Amino acid sequence: MRVAFRKMHGIGNDFVVLDLRDGAPAPTPALARALADRHRGVGFDQLVTLSPAEAGSGADAVVGFLNADGSPSGACGNGARCAALLLMEESGRDSVALRTEAGLLTARRASDGLITVDMGPPRLGWREVPLAFEADVDAPPLSTPHPATAVSALSMGNPHCVLFVADAEAAPLETLGPALERDRLFPERANVEFAQVIDRGAVRARVWERGAGVTLACGSGACAVGVAAMRRGLVDRRVAVRLDGGTLTIEWPETPGAGVLMTGPAATVFDGELSAGFLAGVEAA
Numbered sequence: 001m002r003v004a005f006r007k008m009h010g011i012g013n014d015f016v017v018l019d020l021r022d023g024a025p026a027p028t029p030a031l032a033r034a035l036a037d038r039h040r041g042v043g044f045d046q047l048v049t050l051s052p053a054e055a056g057s058g059a060d061a062v063v064g065f066l067n068a069d070g071s072p073s074g075a076c077g078n079g080a081r082c083a084a085l086l087l088m089e090e091s092g093r094d095s096v097a098l099r100t101e102a103g104l105l106t107a108r109r110a111s112d113g114l115i116t117v118d119m120g121p122p123r124l125g126w127r128e129v130p131l132a133f134e135a136d137v138d139a140p141p142l143s144t145p146h147p148a149t150a151v152s153a154l155s156m157g158n159p160h161c162v163l164f165v166a167d168a169e170a171a172p173l174e175t176l177g178p179a180l181e182r183d184r185l186f187p188e189r190a191n192v193e194f195a196q197v198i199d200r201g202a203v204r205a206r207v208w209e210r211g212a213g214v215t216l217a218c219g220s221g222a223c224a225v226g227v228a229a230m231r232r233g234l235v236d237r238r239v240a241v242r243l244d245g246g247t248l249t250i251e252w253p254e255t256p257g258a259g260v261l262m263t264g265p266a267a268t269v270f271d272g273e274l275s276a277g278f279l280a281g282v283e284a285a
């Protein structure tokens, strides 16, 4: 069996894209983990799969995401931009629709070669995050001690914990990230963002991702940071979220039910094909 893939990234959040539209089998968590290995595999933060969309569903493809540890993710903003780029290049169109676990997401070309994805509305109920028990999502009772002045929990189709800190550069990502990811408040674990408001138009944020660890960027995390800061009245409804790998623009119109618009680049690195030996090694393990 030949398994072709495409390596892509969005401001350094990197992906292996597997096109399953020809009926190829879905990757197992073991294949994801082997592929994610940056020495013995290809290396990625998330594995992105493209599957055929049902006729008449309005979607161009069904897009799925697996983390480097093999666990599923309901949403992935940077991966959605990359999937959209692939589908736009293939079809020659300037807008596409992706069916994801978080819903039908529309993506379109923006100026300067960037891509905007409507990530859908944030989910702000405690059950939707989800939290383990009923609690205020704007003051979630974390068990893990932390240096934040304010905390917000919310879902963009995947769970996020946004911690507002005075200095994002000094945030202990490597130690607090994994502790907060597995805080008992989060039954499905959480992505963790340390956010420092710079001014009404900019936030500096650093990310520890559920199932992937420190990443250079996280699109859904940038949306979560933007939404949390907007809900607290700390920034305007359009904000630049500066991540380690680059900047995403997050806009959340005030219209009721509006989705969060995320704009940023997407890039193709190379196309490749997995060797029979690699696949056999995963099977045998």
Ligand SMILES: N[C@H](CCC[C@H](N)C(=O)O)C(=O)O
Pocket (backbone or CB within 6 Å): 013, 045, 046, 067, 072, 073, 074, 075, 076, 077, 078, 079, 158, 159, 191, 209, 210, 211, 212, 215, 217, 218, 219, 220, 221
């Ligand atoms: N890098 C992704 C998010 C991955 C989230 C994943 N780590 C999870 O388990 O929810 C993004 O650009 O939105």
